[in-house]
Amino acid sequence: MKENQDNKMDKIVSLCKRRGFVFQGSEIYGGLSGVFDYGPNGVELLNNLKKAWWKASVYEKENYFGIDSGMFKHPRVWDASGHTSGFSDPLAECRECNTRIRVDKELERVGVTADEKMSEAEINQLFDSARDKIACPKCGQKNFTPAKAFNLLVKSNLGDFTSEGSDPVYLPGEACQGIYLNYKNIVDSMSPKLPFGVVQIGKAFRNEISPRNFLFRTREMEQADTQLFVKPNENKAAYEQLKQDRWNWYLSIGIKEENLKWKQHENLVFYASDAWDIMYNFPTLGFDELEGVHDRTNYDLTQHMEFSGVDLRYTEGETGEKYVPWILETSVGLGRMFLAVISDAYHEEEMNGETRVVLKLHKDLAPYRVAVSPLLKNKPELVTKAREVFVMLKKEFGNVAWDDNGNVGKRYRRQDEIGTPYCVVIDFDTLGQENPDTKDTVTVRHRDTGEQERVSLVDLVKFLT
Ligand code: ATP
Numbered sequence: 001m002k003e004n005q006d007n008k009m010d011k012i013v014s015l016c017k018r019r020g021f022v023f024q025g026s027e028i029y030g031g032l033s034g035v036f037d038y039g040p041n042g043v044e045l046l047n048n049l050k051k052a053w054w055k056a057s058v059y060e061k062e063n064y065f066g067i068d069s070g071m072f073k074h075p076r077v078w079d080a081s082g083h084t085s086g087f088s089d090p091l092a093e094c095r096e097c098n099t100r101i102r103v104d105k106e107l108e109r110v111g112v113t114a115d116e117k118m119s120e121a122e123i124n125q126l127f128d129s130a131r132d133k134i135a136c137p138k139c140g141q142k143n144f145t146p147a148k149a150f151n152l153l154v155k156s157n158l159g160d161f162t163s164e165g166s167d168p169v170y171l172p173g174e175a176c177q178g179i180y181l182n183y184k185n186i187v188d189s190m191s192p193k194l195p196f197g198v199v200q201i202g203k204a205f206r207n208e209i210s211p212r213n214f215l216f217r218t219r220e221m222e223q224a225d226t227q228l229f230v231k232p233n234e235n236k237a238a239y240e241q242l243k244q245d246r247w248n249w250y251l252s253i254g255i256k257e258e259n260l261k262w263k264q265h266e267n268l269v270f271y272a273s274d275a276w277d278i279m280y281n282f283p284t285l286g287f288d289e290l291e292g293v294h295d296r297t298n299y300d301l302t303q304h305m306e307f308s309g310v311d312l313r314y315t316e317g318e319t320g321e322k323y324v325p326w327i328l329e330t331s332v333g334l335g336r337m338f339l340a341v342i343s344d345a346y347h348e349e350e351m352n353g354e355t356r357v358v359l360k361l362h363k364d365l366a367p368y369r370v371a372v373s374p375l376l377k378n379k380p381e382l383v384t385k386a387r388e389v390f391v392m393l394k395k396e397f398g399n400v401a402w403d404d405n406g407n408v409g410k411r412y413r414r415q416d417e418i419g420t421p422y423c424v425v426i427d428f429d430t431l432g433q434e435n436p437d438t439k440d441t442v443t444v445r446h447r448d449t450g451e452q453e454r455v456s457l458v459d460l461v462k463f464l465t
Contacts, residue, residue: 008283012342013214015357019417021045021342022215034211034219036335041418044367044399049253049337050201052364053224056249057199064197064226065190069178071203072158075167077181080307081300083153083173089116090123091150091209094136095143102209103127103147106134115267123147137210154205154219175202175223176331180300183229184312194314194325195230195238201334213285215335222334229314229325232298235273239295239328243276246293246330250278254362255344261287271299273326280340290340291332298324341365345419351450359419360448366419369393370464371401373411375427386426389442389457393424396461412445421447422464429454 016022021042025035038046058064078084090103107114107126110133114126124146127134135142158169172178179198186198201224211217230238243262250260258281265275273295280290301324305312313322345359363369370393374386383404394400401420403411408425415423425443432439440457444464455463 008343008346009214009285011357012283012339012346015346015359015417016042016214016342019414022338025220034208034217036215036218041367042338045341045361045365045419046334046338048365048367049334049341050224052253053249053337054199054201056245056252057197057224057226061197063192063195064199065186065192067179067182067186067198067200069182069200069202071172072156072169073172073177073181075169076307077177077304078153078170078173080303081174081177082303083170084151087153087173088149088151089209090118090120090127090147092127092144092147094139094141095145096141097136097139099136099138100209101134101137101144105210110134113266117267117269120147120149150207150209152206152208154207171205172202173204173206174331175200175204176225176227176329178202179225179227180304180327183301183304184310187314193317195228195234197226197228199224199226201225213282215339216282216285216288218333218335224332224334224337226330228328230328232323232326235295235297235326235328239274239293242328242330243293246278246291250290250340253341253365254360255280255340259340259344260290263287263289271297273297278332280336280343282339283343290336291330294329294331296327296329298326300327301325356413356416358416358447361419361421363421366421368399368401368415368418368420369397370422370424371403371411371415371420372424373403373408373426375408375425377404381431382426382428385430389424389426389460392457393461393464397464412450416447419447423447424460430457 019041020039023037023039024031025037026032054066058066091100092103093100103123104114104116107130110130112126112130114123127147131142153173154171155168156171179200186192201222204221204223206219208217208219211219228238228242251257261279263277263279268275275292275294277289278291279287281287301312305324312324314325315322342359345361347358347360348355349358372386372390372393374382376382390400390402403415405411412423423445427443428434429438430440430442441454442457442460443452444455445452
């Protein structure tokens with residue numbers, strides 16, 4: 001059966017709650033908009049995504065280093081990065097019911113090319129010409145205020161004991177600043193030769209005007225960033241390679257190529273040399289930004305050099321030549337990645353005359369590698385043997401589920417929804433009471449095909465690996 005695209009997002013949100021992947025933040029208090037909590041199965045998938053990303057971004061590369069910087073940063077950092085003055089989205093308010101909209105996104109929705117980097121005057125000109133097409137999502141009226149730039153940085157009162165501090169310490173608006181701030185430390189401690197990369201997974205916070213579409217637009221998020229430092233003007237080939245690597249990575253974790261496409265930025269920020277986004281075909285939204293791959297020239301280090309007064313130039317070992325390296329960046333939100341992976345894996349299909357929901361997740365991403373169950377939970381001899389197998393597999397893989405709830409059919413349905421690639425069932429044949437030939441063999445059921453085969457216990461670990 002083909003999934004109904006119109007309500008696929010609702011189905012995914014409901015599956016995520018039902019099966020312990022993702023919950024609304026602070027749900028028992030009515031929820032906190034734009035914040036989500038990962039549940040027991042969600043955190044496994046999230047951690048597996050991080051591991052896969054780290055492996056591809058550090059271990060499989062040469063001259064790439066990981067860091068983990070503090071979230072809070074000196075207030076001047078966000079002046080240098082341009083966030084205090086320019087990190088804003090155009091906001092308009094419905095005059096009837098006070099609902100706020102993000103004008104650039106609403107314009108795009110009605111087919112007008114716009115983006116958040118446009119000046120207030122530019123965006124208002126476009127807004128005025130399209131006002132008859134944009135209705136308030138809450139009350140349906142078309143009576144909005146003009147668009148105003150709304151800064152997305154989230155303030156904290158860290159270290160401010162008077163409530164009158166003039167230099168607020170912000171929560172990070174983007175995680176990558178921690179990499180720029182540690183660039184000199186990395187050069188001094190690791191002595192890398194250019195080109196070299198620094199990667200980090202870190203939290204970021206944005207006062208998004210209208211957080212929506214589940215994990216797609218949240219106010220608290222995690223970003224996985226790579227910053228590749230290259231010699232000035234030696235950016236082109238490295239940039240193409242980085243783009244290719246990131247595209248291939250999505251394919252390697254099982255994303256279908258037809259659900260990905262590239263989009264080049266039309267309106268480049270003044271310092272950028274080139275910028276492309278990897279777009280994913282999200283349910284309900286259609287193709288939208290999943291990851292940015294940007295050629296940022298020497299802007300970031302030049303800014304920090306100017307604002308901090310510290311020399312951030314790289315010195316060539318042999319010639320002594322000094323220059324500010326250029327930066328090629330990849331940046332993706334883990335929540336968007338999670339949503340893309342779950343959407344891609346989500347299938348509704350007929351099996352044995354019933355409709356099943358199955359998450360066809362890559363084996364290395366699935367919350368559990370395998371589920372173990374005794375055929376019947378009221379037969380102690382089956383349960384004892386099944387526990388033995390469970391303990392053996394747990395030692396090997398760690399992420400092994402014990403499932404003895406309901407009948408075997410129900411367990412398969414449940415594990416299908418969680419995306420467990422294999423179910424191992426210990427039955428009477430395993431005990432070999434009737435037929436000694438089947439002793440110490442188990443049934444292994446494959447998630448994607450529903451096929452079952454017998455595998456001997458001595459081969460089981462190898463089989464599942
Ligand atoms: P958008 O135009 O969708 O607001 P952006 O261009 O501002 O995104 P960047 O600042 O380039 O995004 O951030 C890098 C990545 O971080 C994005 O490609 C996306 O995956 C993720 N991201 C950005 N904002 C959010 C958010 N509010 N919620 C979840 N992920 C986000």
